[in-house]
Amino acid sequence: MKFGAPAESIELQQMTWPEPGPGQVLVRVSTAGAGYPDAMMAAGHFPLLGEPPFGLGEEAAGEVVAVPPGSRFTVGDQVTGITGFLDGWGGYAEYTYLREESTIRIPARMTLQEAGGFPIAFRTAYAGLIDRAPVNAGQVLLVLGAAGSSGGAAVQLGKALGATVIAVAGSREKLDFCIRHGADHGVNHRSEDLPTRVGELTGGRGADVIFDPVGGGTALAALQAIARDGRLVLIGLASGEPVALDAMDMLMRNYSAVGVLATPKDTAAEAAVWDRLADLTDRGAIRTSVGHVYDFQDVPEMIAGQTAPGAGKSVVRITSA
Known part of the structure; x- marks a missing residue:
């Protein structure tokens, strides 16, 4: 080719x-x-x-x-x-x-x-939500591109980890799909004000973790709704451009951003990842x-x-x- x-x-x-x-x-x-x-x-x-x-x-x-x-x-x-x-x-x-x-x-x-x-979607979600920016039970996970490949996996893995999951997508059809596959709430970034709606759903607190395979303006809007001590998980740029991070905003609002490249560290660690994903599948927690x-x-x-x-x-x- x-x-x-x-x-x-x-x-x-x-x-x-x-x-x-x-x-x-x-x-x-x-x-x-x-x-x-x-x-x-x-x-x-x-x-x-x-x-x-x-x-x-x-x-x-x-x-x-x-x-x-x-x-x-x-x-x-x-x-x-x-x-x-x-x-x-x-x-x-x-x-x-x-x-x-x-x-x-x-x-x-x-x-x-x-x-x-x-493999790719769930290995990526694992790297983001377990290895790089662990999401814990009771926290709020905001997933951008939630009806897509890695986003859909993040919705399910987040639920399996005990998080409250807010799915973000661009149509009613896609949001309905996310709800059917485990999301607790859905936000249409095309027709709703994303930070306002996330604020309403979290009582003004915001999202503890934002899973971002999209980048661009959608991710920038989502950052307005990140909680104090929150983590932005940089997965990809399906919008065509990465989110424009503002170091002063990160400092003043006390949040961090981590990049995710789901590559093996060593054979034993990689085997443990796949064993856990297989176990979650066997238990019906992810698919x-x-x-x-x-x-x-x-x-x-x-x-x-x-x-x-x-x-x-x-x-x-x-x-x-």
């Missing part, structure tokens, strides 16, 4: 997959999750990516077909995980390599469609909020739509699932 509009830049190629090396698991892909980073990659705006060609799709679920010596997985396991997309192996393919340390066996409660869209399911031939169209997706996690059906 080349950088540009998905319809012109994405192309189908014949490839071969050598035996997996240490840290890799080769899977036959059933489903793959999609998100805004796919659109950034196609356009050449993803900061961690080199020059094309490369494989698109950060996450996938399917059947293990080959493992290196000493792997904790075996051929035939049904797994979901993060792909080796930074090394050129994306999820929108018949086969792909998953990063073994960021791969789990698919929990019994999880469908293949849910599995395909699980992928699947939105539209696309067929493989629709990948360029799907990626183009990730700049303004509908409610829920977009998933691509690669093989029969």
Whole structure:
């Protein structure tokens, strides 16, 4: 592929997959999750990516077909995980390599469609709400872009952690979706005054944690409703630009901002993350909020739509699932 509009830049190629090396698991892909980073990659705006060609799709679920010596997985396991997309192996393919340390066996409660869209969103939400700016039971979590991929995961993880969750989205349809998937309250940032409404919902106190995958003006408005000692969790910039932070405002109102890049620290720590996410899934506390399911031939169209997706996690059906 080349950088540009998905319809012109994405192309189908014949490839071969050598035996997996240490840290890799080769899977036959059933489903793959999609998100805004796919659109950034196609356009050449993803900061961690080199020059094309490369494989698109950060996450996938399917059947293990080959493992290196000493792997904790075996051929035939049904797994979901993060792909080796930074090394050129994306999820929108018949086969792909998953990063073994960021791969789990698919929990019994999880469908293949849910599995395909699980790893990136929930690993990101975990990094933000547990590792970087822990949200505690009884606190207020304000989630921007709450009907989207990482936002939808943050809504559910926040509820599982005991927070009161206020979902922010841009339509009644999306807010209804958020409420159905666990949010306590919804605020339409297009038709309501965001800081005023959050103030009303919190008795004037504001939000303890703001989960921000959106940036721009929406995040700037949300910051007007952050509580004293609050934390802004910087996840992404789906609006096209990061929030403009004001250091003096942070000082005077006593809040902080933390950046989140959900990369493994070490093998043991990463295993603990995935074990906890799998346990939460097994207990029914979290699940992928699947939105539209696309067929493989629709990948360029799907990626183009990730700049303004509908409610829920977009998933691509690669093989029969």
